[in-house]
Amino acid sequence: MIDSHGRFLWYELMTTDTKAAKTFYAKVIGWEPRDASAPGMSYILFTVGEETVCGLTDLRQGSGRTGAVPKWIGYVGVDDVDAAADRLERLGGAVHVPPTDVPGISRFSVVADPQGTAFVLCKLRAPADEKPADPNAPGRVGWHELLAADWEKAFPFYSELFGWQRADAESEAMSTYQQFSAGGQTIGGMFNKPASVPIPFWLYYFNVGDVDGAAMRVTAGGGRILEGPIGVPGGSRVARCTDPQGAMFALAAKRGSKTLGYFEPAGARDPSATRFYVPKKTAPNAGEVRPSAGSIGFRAAT
Numbered sequence: 001m002i003d004s005h006g007r008f009l010w011y012e013l014m015t016t017d018t019k020a021a022k023t024f025y026a027k028v029i030g031w032e033p034r035d036a037s038a039p040g041m042s043y044i045l046f047t048v049g050e051e052t053v054c055g056l057t058d059l060r061q062g063s064g065r066t067g068a069v070p071k072w073i074g075y076v077g078v079d080d081v082d083a084a085a086d087r088l089e090r091l092g093g094a095v096h097v098p099p100t101d102v103p104g105i106s107r108f109s110v111v112a113d114p115q116g117t118a119f120v121l122c123k124l125r126a127p128a129d130e131k132p133a134d135p136n137a138p139g140r141v142g143w144h145e146l147l148a149a150d151w152e153k154a155f156p157f158y159s160e161l162f163g164w165q166r167a168d169a170e171s172e173a174m175s176t177y178q179q180f181s182a183g184g185q186t187i188g189g190m191f192n193k194p195a196s197v198p199i200p201f202w203l204y205y206f207n208v209g210d211v212d213g214a215a216m217r218v219t220a221g222g223g224r225i226l227e228g229p230i231g232v233p234g235g236s237r238v239a240r241c242t243d244p245q246g247a248m249f250a251l252a253a254k255r256g257s258k259t260l261g262y263f264e265p266a267g268a269r270d271p272s273a274t275r276f277y278v279p280k281k282t283a284p285n286a287g288e289v290r291p292s293a294g295s296i297g298f299r300a301a302t
Helices: 018-029 081-090 151-162 211-220
Strands: 008-015 032-035 043-048 051-058 071-077 094-102 106-112 118-124 141-148 165-171 176-182 185-192 201-207 224-232 236-242 248-253 263-265 274-276
Touching: 008 018, 008 118, 008 141, 018 032, 018 043, 018 051, 018 211, 071 201, 071 248, 081 094, 081 106, 081 118, 081 151, 118 201, 141 151, 141 248, 151 176, 151 185, 211 224, 211 236, 211 248, 224 248
Parallel strands: 008 051, 071 118, 141 185, 201 248
Antiparallel strands: 008 071, 032 043, 043 051, 094 106, 106 118, 141 201, 165 176, 176 185, 224 236, 236 248, 263 274
């Protein structure tokens, strides 16, 4: 039996221009779009070969509200969505969408941690869908990064909710970058966001074969490079970007066993030191969301 508890199972982009986003990500990352719309609800699946990677939906569908911000959001597997939502509230988190069924596909609940960072609790109906994806495979998310208001308070929350364990940590004068593992596999890191970033959020790193080439495709497609491409410990290269609609994401190539995120060698000043890479752009807003009949299932209502 596959144990998917505490593992990221799905990722969804909510945006204001699905046609433009579909073209942009297909060119930048190499995903193949596939229509999975239902009556009254448009939904696009991004695939690599025969495997689905993530979903794309219209942020404004049925929301009846304006001012929504395009964003990526992650779905984390749990054994029991209802029990996990109750536990999350007891730990100080908030439930934006109560446990809801997508018939034949999943049960999910859109929530936020005590610092306001949004994510989704999810239980897939088909056990085969819960098989962990290869984190090093092209087009997949290879790293999950939490920019927290206070990571030392955030970590116990996620540890209690999902069973995440501390992995390696990188420290320097400005911050500590704490990596975490799920099911014995290191899957991400967390640290205190810079003061210039107004709210906490999750950042997802998509694997590409060549970060420099992918970064050129980002700008050619109308997106922006916020930082990078830069080298990080372990031999990887990363870049932080926004797509043309403003959703933030990251690119990574050849991830090693060390930190992916905001640390890079300080170069000639001190080869053994690291430097904190401060974002130049504010983070996407984490708002309320409502359910829909997507691949796993929800849409924004910010």
